[in-house]
Structure formats: structure tokens, C-alpha cells
Amino acid sequence: MTETGLLLDVADLVVRFRGRRGKQVTALSGVDLTIREGETVGLVGESGSGKSTLGNAVLGLAPVASGTITFAGEDISHARNRQRRRLSRDLQAVFQNPYGSLNPTRTIGSTLAEPMHEQGRFGRAEIQRRIREVLDQVGMPADSAQRYPSEFSGGQRQRIAIARALVLSPRLIICDEPVSALDLSIQAQVLNLLGDLKRELGVSLLFISHDLAVVRYIADSIVVLKHGEIVERGPAAQVYDNPQAEYTQRLLAAAPAPVTHVPFESR
């Protein structure tokens, strides 16, 4: 990874939701996070720790109570439609549930075309060309464009969702548990795909997952979140092999790791 400029800078971010009976729930209290150009940051923590909220706040899907989110030098803490539309060229997302992440009533082609239509500066032919290109990038046949989501398996849908995120050639993709709902062999395919994109397109990733092994595999650095606060951060290998915070140690100890496997190549 090359040392290039700062892409995302989240400073002292606080997010609150209106909970039941009007009570305020603080989901994030004073979180700092940076992502550099080309860097992959893994965000781990248990459910309810605020992982998704952090990603959603960057994407404008969660309300920012205080603090700032700066993307490529621009304050986007409270970006609305027009600014979002411009932003979406550089900032994209892949969500967890492969079954809900595509509109079942629209063909893959029209799902992939939507971001470009929204930009309003792509011609018909260009849109078709780009759709073929991203489908190819994620390893899906070109005729997928005429089909509906129900005709694809979970792993294939997740690849299509990644294709949609790639369509505008973004600089940062927020991946919220992108492989959690997938089977191991499919998960490996999608992780490889993300790895390739990272290497070959130089795109940055904020990779949110509860699975430390997956995060350690894909991320350059790891941030550990607990109850809306960061308890540990550092280079991936360091956090994984030598965790400092008691909470991180607990997370690692709990993850059921198969213990005795010797891969074939190494025999």
C-alpha cells in the first residue's frame, strides 16, 4: 500500500437515534477514524456495537448528531440529495443481505444502470458498455443483465451488488458484512474478488464484519468497536496476533477456529 492522501476522516462522531418511548439512544459516542487512499480498514465488534451505524453515517443513512465526516477534503456530515448524488461517484456501498440488496422487481441491467442514470451524464451506449464491463469484472456472464435477482444464488447476487458499487468507479466502498450471509466456498470467491479490486483498482474499503478471521485476511488495519466507542486500533496483524484491549482478546478467544488443519500445499 502506498502512502497517499487522506480519503475519509471521521472526527469525534456522535450518532443518536430516537428509541422507544422517545428515549434517545446513543449509537456512537465520539468516534475517530481515517482511511487513506487505497487502504482497507476492518471494523469489528459484536452486534449492537455500532459498526453498521458508522458505515451508515458516512453514507448519509444515519443522523449525525455532532462531529464531522470529511471525504476527500469535503465536509459531508450533512450531505443531502444533490451533494450525495455527486458524492456517489466516489463513495459506494455493499450491504449484508444478498437477498435484499437488489430490487427483485427490476432486471440486473436496470439495477446497474440506475446509478449512471442518476448522474445524468452517461449516454445509452456508454451505460450498456459499462454494465458489460462491471459484470465481467465480478465474473458474471453478460446476459445476466436481462435477468431478475430471483434467478441468482446468494453469492451471485452479492457479486452483482458489488458490480453496482463499482459502476461509477468509486474511491471508497463501505462493505457492511458483505460475506456474512454467504457459504464458505462462496465467501472465498467474494473475498478474492474484493482483494483483486483492491489491488488492481486501488479502491479503499471500509470492511465491516463480526468475523475477525475474515477482517484480518482482507484488512490493512483493524478498528475494534464496543458500545459505540473504539477500544483498539492498529495494523491488522498486530491487533489480531497481539490484541491489547481485553474486549478484543475476548472476541478472538470466542471465535471458534478450526485448529488442526494443515493445508495440502505445505505438506
Place this chain on the structure above:
Amino acid sequence: MTSSPTPAPDSTTWIATQPRNRRRRGPLARFIRKPLGVAAAVLLLLGVVASFAPSLLTSIDPQAADFANVLSGPTAAHWLGTDSLGRDILSRIIYGTGPALLGVLIAVGVAALVAIPAGLAAAMFRPVDAVVTRLNDLVMSIPGIIVLLMVLALSGSMNWAMVAVGLLTAPGLVRVVRSSAATVTEEPYIAAARVFGVGKWKIAFRHVLPRIAGPILVNVSLIAANALVTAAGLNFLGLGLTPPTPSWGGLVADGAAVMNQQPWTLVPSGGVIAITVIAFVLLGDAIRDVTAEGWTAGRSKGASITRATTVPATSSDDAVIESADALLRVRDLSIAFPDADGSARSVVQSVSFDIGAGEAVGIVGESGCGKTITGLGVLGMLPGGARVVSGSIQLDGVELLELSPRERAAVRGKTIAFVSQEPMTALDPLFTVGYQISQAVRVHTGASRKRAAARTLELLEQVRIVDPKRVARSYPHEISGGMAQRVSIAIALAGAPRLLIADEPTTALDVTVQAEIVALLRTLQEETGLAVMLISHDLGVVSALCERAVVMYAGQAVERAPVGELMSTPLHPYSAGLLSANPHFATPGSRLQTIPGSVPPPDKWPVSCHFADRCALATEACRVGPIPLVAVAPGRASRCVRVDALQTEGVAR
């Protein structure tokens, strides 16, 4: 970054990603295949013709009185008979169609125009929601008939009355739109659209509306039916359209007046209203189905196996199995679902394994491999018309498949218990945790209320719940997911079973909680000698609890082995692939070994090796016929003809 480089994923990774093939018909072609919908459409089209050009359908003047033939009943001249003034009833029905359908159109139009935007707005904008809900409640509390009478009195026009009908029925539609749209807006694809900066209204009409078209159509067809009946009712009372103008409601009134002399006159007038109502509903249903079929894959509903197809015998299992005194002994178990055409689609084929008393055995494999169905088959609770096609399931030497349903139910819970992936769904939200456990105790042991209450607290302690008294008084929504899983294990233990089938018991839980549940199962196993059949896609969980594992792939057991040996030297290419795909063992930055493609659906399973299309070691020998599961080492069996090659070459190349 406009000319983005194309990472060409290596070809082995991406083969076999062809989407399932299915020919798609256009909407019209799909509609034609619905006889009821077509009949309704033809009928309503006829109604439209009658509205615009009634003279095309009848040459008789609706006002022409034939005093020679009053109340005639059906004759050659008057097909549906005549009324008390000798006027032709058929002609009057035809001439009455226009006003009837116009009224329906107005009511439906007004209701849809008001309710759909209002419902969508309520679902998508919080502040609007409060206003819409209030207004809705207000309108619903207005006595409709009084409003209608007032509108008629003030305007004297049937059309304004139908506008009022539309407004009065809108609240029901608002509710339907609001609640179904609210569910859809939670879906991630809506979030994705927002990330693109798509405006809220565009999202509402482009992404939400098509998804909820089904419930809307059904509701609209009911509104249409209701409007028609309301209009007829008003006309029956002589309101709106006054005689001698023909109206359907007026015809019913005429018929009612002469009911004693000629009861027949009520039949055509009442009949046309009834038939039109039915046509609206059927057309609504058909259009809903046609729209949904546009984007969903066909699925069989309520089918049952009528044509008994024998499952291709995958050769019986000649690998000698573990213990002679197994608690559970499953042999050549095959299970099939009924297909739409009545044939059997086998989803579990010839699976054999043993579980000794007090032993934990894992069933591993990817989604759709038949793990859950195997577990439910042992339990005797197969879903959706599935049945055991062949094989044997022995528990303590007793053949379960020969038991009557009642005997089978007695075994369930008492000797074999079940814990599922979603603990919350196993608990009834309306009753306290303690009540539900004590009910289970009483059903299985016949204990008194008092004894059951004491046993409940014991069970909660047994599943390591710290404050059993308090938890027993709690309702399911008041406890966490991990706690709920403990409670459902406590319920499973109520009958003091000897075998616990746990289907993905930790998958829905956080990692730390997962570890606790696995530890709990282990303790229970040690303390009570409970045998466990652990179904999981996660080899980590299986290795933490089980001594032996059965790997399933596409309906078959492909490998059986002690867990440690399975992990160090897998003897089936699929098990080996699963292990190398695991990021736990990978070097960051290197590519993961993948198994190309995905698990094929049951109707694509070949007779020969099910894994052949994804297997790096596949040769001609793998594709000629069924592959038997054979003993390959002491205590180990594999369903692969190239085990030797696997051991020398490995799968990773």
C-alpha cells in the same frame, strides 16, 4: 479512473456461474394462462362495450313497455324476461352498465389517487406519518352512509356520491400501502438507492411501489367490488339515479317489489351485480400474480408426490459403520419433496451415519445440501409434503419409520429433542419463559403443576441461567438472543431426551455468545450423557463440540471421519475445498483457494458424482455412474473414486 482495469478473475474460480435457466414469457402471455383471470377480463370488456355502445349488444329500447308481456320470465323475445311494466330486463341491464362501471371507476380512481401517495409518504417520511395516521383514523370513524346521503342531497349527482365512496374507502388502502411499504423500505437495496442520491419520491415510485403492487391490487379490487355494491344499494333506495333511468340497483328494487308474483326478476339483476363483483376480485388476483411472476422464480405450492419415482439408488453404503450399539442408526435415508408435476425431487439421498449414546456428531456442509432436512427427517417433522422415500432410522434398535404418527410424536421431545437456529421463533411471545418450560415438562412427564414449576427452575439452572426465578417470569422479548437460545435448550431438555438435534444453534448469535452456547452443550453432554447431532456450516463450531463429523454435499454424505482427522487430512475434494476456503488459514494478501461455482439445485444433481462440476480432480471415471461411499481408512469413509490422487496431488493446484 474512468478506464478501469479489468481484473480477470482466473477462469477456474468463475466457471459454473451460469444463472439458472428459465424461459420468460411476456406479461400478456402469462395472463393468457390464467383461465379465471381471462374470463373476468372478457366479462369486464363486455361491460365496457355495453357502457359505450349498448345498442351493439341489444336492439330493444330499455324504456319500451310491452304491456302484453309483463313479468314474463325468460322467453325467446325477452331472454331475461320483462319487468312489471313489460320492459326488457336484459336491455335494462345493458343500459345500466355504463353508470355502474363509471361509478366504480370514479371511486377506485379517487381512492387510489389519495391513498397510494398518502400511504407511501407515511411510510417514508416520519412527520407525515403522524398526520396521515390521524386523518386516517378520523375518516374511518365517520359514518359513511350519512356522508353519502348528504352528498346526494346537496349535489343530487351519483358521480359525487362515488367520489365520496372513494374517499371513505381510502383509509383501508392507506393502511395496506403504509404497512407494506414500511417493510420494503427496510431492505438494503433502498439504502443503496439512497447512497446514489436518488430522491425519496423516486425511490417510492421506482423501488417501493412495484414491490407492493400485489397487496394494492387486491385491495383495489375489493374497493371496486365495494363501490359497485354501494352504488347499487343507493339506487335500490331510489337515490342517485331515479327511475325510469335503468340502473342495476333500481332493477333489484323493481324485482323486490314483485317478488311474490315473479321471483325470477330478482335473478338477473342480483346476478349481474354478483358476477361483476367476482370478476373484479378475480381480475385483481390474476393481475397480481402476473406482475409477481415477472420477477419471481416459479415455486410449487401445495403439491404432493403423486407419481412415485424411485430415487436412483446411489448404491448402498458398504463402509462399515462405527459402533454396534449406536443410539441412533440412520441407513440409506432418502427424502424427497413433491414437484409441481407430482414427481419426487429427492433432496437427501442414501445418507447413513451412527450416533453413539452420549456422543456428539456434526453434520457439515453448505446451504441447501440437505442438513436440515436430514435432521427433520430423523425427528419426523418434515415440511412441505416431503417424505422419507426409503431407508431406515433406528433409535435404540426401534425402527422409527414403522411407528404410527402418534408413537412418533411420543418419541419426539421425550427421547429426541430439537433446537433450532432462531431461538426467538421457538418461543411464544405471549407467554412467560417459565410457563413455556413448565408446559413442556408437563407434556413430556405428566408432572403436576407444582412439580413442573420446580423442574422449570432446575432446567434453567442446568442451562446456566444466573437468576432463574427472574428469567422464568420474563417474556421472550425481555431476554437477549443468547438467553433465548439457553431457554429453548431448557425446553428441549424438559423431557430428559437422550438425543438432541441442534440445527445451527449458534449461527444467529454473536461470537462470544456462540462460544458460551457451545460450551453449554458440551457441559450438558458430559453431565447428562446427552447425545448431540450438531448441524452446522461452520467447521469451527463442529470441531469445538464433536468427535466425529459427516460432511454433506448436494444431498449426499460425502465423507465421514473423526473431526481431527477430517481437518488435518480431508479425504474428499469437497471437504478439502471447504477447509482451504476458510480465511482462518489464509495468508493475508494471498488469494484464497475457492471451490468454483455453487451448490447446484436438486433438479440439477447428476446420477454420478454430485461434486464433479466443481471438482479439480474430476475425470471421466467420476461421471459414469453413482459413486459409493466406501471405507478408506479405519473409521473413515469417502464418496470419491480418486482418494489416492487427492492424497498425492491435493486439490490446490
